[in-house]
Amino acid sequence: MAKKAAEAKQQKGSDSAEAPAQEAVQVEGLQFDIPWEQLMDDERFVEVFLSDVLENYVVQQRWYGGKSSTMKYIELQEYFRIQHNEEVYYGLLLEVNFEEAFYQHYFLPIAFVSDESFAERDRILPLAIRGQEGFIIDAVNLEAFRRLVYERILMAEPNDTTRVRYHKSTEFRGTPYESSKFMGLEQSNTSIIINGKSVIKFFRRIYADKNPDYEMSRFLSERKGYKNTPAYQGSLSIMDTDNVNVTIALMQELVPNQGDAWDYMLKELHKIFCNLEYKGIRVDRLPKLELFQRINSRQVPPEIIDWAGLGVFLKLQKLAQRTAEMHIALGSEFEDTAFTPTRFNGDYEVWLKNRLLYMFQNRLNMVENNLGRLEGQALELANEFLERKNEIRKRFVNFDWTKLKGERLRVHGDYHLGQILVQGDDFFLLDFEGEPESTIRDRKVKQPPLKDIAGIFRSFHYAVYATIFDNPGKYPYPQDELFAAGELLYRYFVGVFLDTYVQMIQDHNINIGYSAERIFLLKYCMLEKAVYELGYEMNSRPDWAVIPLEGIRSIIND
Numbered sequence: 001m002a003k004k005a006a007e008a009k010q011q012k013g014s015d016s017a018e019a020p021a022q023e024a025v026q027v028e029g030l031q032f033d034i035p036w037e038q039l040m041d042d043e044r045f046v047e048v049f050l051s052d053v054l055e056n057y058v059v060q061q062r063w064y065g066g067k068s069s070t071m072k073y074i075e076l077q078e079y080f081r082i083q084h085n086e087e088v089y090y091g092l093l094l095e096v097n098f099e100e101a102f103y104q105h106y107f108l109p110i111a112f113v114s115d116e117s118f119a120e121r122d123r124i125l126p127l128a129i130r131g132q133e134g135f136i137i138d139a140v141n142l143e144a145f146r147r148l149v150y151e152r153i154l155m156a157e158p159n160d161t162t163r164v165r166y167h168k169s170t171e172f173r174g175t176p177y178e179s180s181k182f183m184g185l186e187q188s189n190t191s192i193i194i195n196g197k198s199v200i201k202f203f204r205r206i207y208a209d210k211n212p213d214y215e216m217s218r219f220l221s222e223r224k225g226y227k228n229t230p231a232y233q234g235s236l237s238i239m240d241t242d243n244v245n246v247t248i249a250l251m252q253e254l255v256p257n258q259g260d261a262w263d264y265m266l267k268e269l270h271k272i273f274c275n276l277e278y279k280g281i282r283v284d285r286l287p288k289l290e291l292f293q294r295i296n297s298r299q300v301p302p303e304i305i306d307w308a309g310l311g312v313f314l315k316l317q318k319l320a321q322r323t324a325e326m327h328i329a330l331g332s333e334f335e336d337t338a339f340t341p342t343r344f345n346g347d348y349e350v351w352l353k354n355r356l357l358y359m360f361q362n363r364l365n366m367v368e369n370n371l372g373r374l375e376g377q378a379l380e381l382a383n384e385f386l387e388r389k390n391e392i393r394k395r396f397v398n399f400d401w402t403k404l405k406g407e408r409l410r411v412h413g414d415y416h417l418g419q420i421l422v423q424g425d426d427f428f429l430l431d432f433e434g435e436p437e438s439t440i441r442d443r444k445v446k447q448p449p450l451k452d453i454a455g456i457f458r459s460f461h462y463a464v465y466a467t468i469f470d471n472p473g474k475y476p477y478p479q480d481e482l483f484a485a486g487e488l489l490y491r492y493f494v495g496v497f498l499d500t501y502v503q504m505i506q507d508h509n510i511n512i513g514y515s516a517e518r519i520f521l522l523k524y525c526m527l528e529k530a531v532y533e534l535g536y537e538m539n540s541r542p543d544w545a546v547i548p549l550e551g552i553r554s555i556i557n558d
Ligand SMILES: Nc1ncnc2c1ncn2[C@@H]1O[C@H](COP(=O)(O)OP(=O)(O)O)[C@@H](O)[C@H]1O
Pocket: 183, 185, 186, 187, 188, 189, 190, 191, 199, 201, 230, 252, 253, 254, 255, 256, 257, 260, 418, 419, 421, 430, 431, 433
């Protein structure tokens, strides 16, 4: 921040970041006789800052995604000014290089503050600038910075062609800045709530392109008027040195909500499993439904309604409707080639198989290397996964585009219950960034919309097993019987969702293929998703690896 602005504008943020206070790295006697506005042009400063300071700072951050690899060094890929009049902050794009021969880019906005009380959190470096002692901190902690970004979006020119670009949606009627605070939820980026009405998400992991979350949010809400995603309000992006538009931040409407659909589903399932004992349900006598058999909520047998209640099925119908409407909006574009629907072809088939075989090999390797850490049911399932590897591989290879008549669209890409907000009886769909493991180019490839449906079905399956595993001893039935009850209920969830979804999609002429094609694609994409999840769990929550392993078994046995 410019000295003048630093003194005039230092207001403490209305709260602090969720990260614990960290000691800034001490680099003895760092003094610079140049103004803050020129500091990043100083080679000596940049060298010390990157290697002695940021290497230590970055690895401790919640948003740093390279924790399972070994950092080699950090380079400054780009820096730019986030500025209004005299008030200057720097946006840094850091390139983190790894021993394992890959790199990642991260966004870090920085500010200089002279008052120590503004540097309680995310303090990066103490230093003196022209005799003024102070600290470099992560600028998101400063209310003045958050206010500046909001106001720059609010006053953005319709066609900003400068290097640092602010954009305001034509639909957004902003109100003057009043307050801001951290969203304070577990997340991989950093979201700030402004005026209790808007959310600015600063992306931390940066890709040299428009972020799909920005692209999809703007397309769905601004261009297609899709109401069940937070309205796009604005964004911040930069033109990098290769003239590529790189998204830095996305501003959307704050959607009042009662939590996400994952928590909603866990609560419902807990009640349903409690009902087994409470209502004296004989699981072996419950009527069964075949996987993917469509069923309307009014046709669900009374024994199932008596056990699970009608409410959960009505909610699933609503969720299916909102999901179908999202795909209808995504499938109805005929001008913007980033969104126009397209057919399956040979290139897609080669891309898909290569990607999936590579991912599968990675999972086999992970499981083989970690067998010693597994026990009980997880070990048994892991061994079965390894033994049946050729069978699984064959399933991935068995994709023949010439047999497919449906279309591919831009899709959500990482659709699961945790990406959905519950608002009364309705749902809002969030976070279109795609699967964190995929490259930015892969995330933009048009996919069968049934990939999202497979994602949400995997999430239903996850929720069933998570409920059983998280509540040991609470339901007085043998585990096998609980699994049988859960698998049976899961098929009704799938059947009810699918019935509404397919009906709506077809009524709007979105071509998701003929009936056998739909079942083939669902099975294919569910296997892909479960194998993806196995890697996600082995990396982040190894105790949960048993859930995708169980999922893989259930898909290949079906
Ligand atoms: N516009 C919004 N309105 C209300 N809550 C939101 C909004 N955007 C995000 N959230 C909440 O913040 C959480 C994290 O948001 P998300 O976009 O998924 O962040 P990340 O990409 O960093 O994981 C969501 O699960 C949701 O609970």
